[in-house]
Amino acid sequence: MSKTDSDGNDPEIDRINLRISRSFLDVVDETWRERGFNSRSEFIRYALRDSVNHPEGAGVWKDLAISEAQFDKGEGTSSEEMREKYGTDAE
Numbered sequence: 198m199s200k201t202d203s204d205g206n207d208p209e210i211d212r213i214n215l216r217i218s219r220s221f222l223d224v225v226d227e228t229w230r231e232r233g234f235n236s237r238s239e240f241i242r243y244a245l246r247d248s249v250n251h252p253e254g255a256g257v258w259k260d261l262a263i264s265e266a267q268f269d270k271g272e273g274t275s276s277e278e279m280r281e282k283y284g285t286d287a288e
Contacts, residue, residue, distance in 0.1 A: 215241075221265050257283075 217225070229240035267273050280286070 218265060218269050220268065 225240070226237060229237055232240070234240040234243065264273070
């Protein structure tokens with residue numbers, strides 16, 4: 198790791214802005230706490246690394262983004278359709 202500069206910012210780390218709906222942010226916050234992450238940022242970094250390291254799962258992220266947009270518009274996909282699409286059980 199590199200040394201941090203005098204104001205505490207790591208010169209190798211960039212800050213980014215991310216815009217997501219409040220409803221999705223509430224889900225993200227609940228998820229990182231339930232999974233034992235120390236912060237929202239730590240969880241988002243983990244999720245991004247996982248997506249980059251396992252690109253075969255990228256379709257799930259795309260579907261999640263589409264689903265969020267549909268939810269915000271009052272549309273959606275039933276849990277039955279999602280289970281069928283991803284081959285999961287009802288349990």
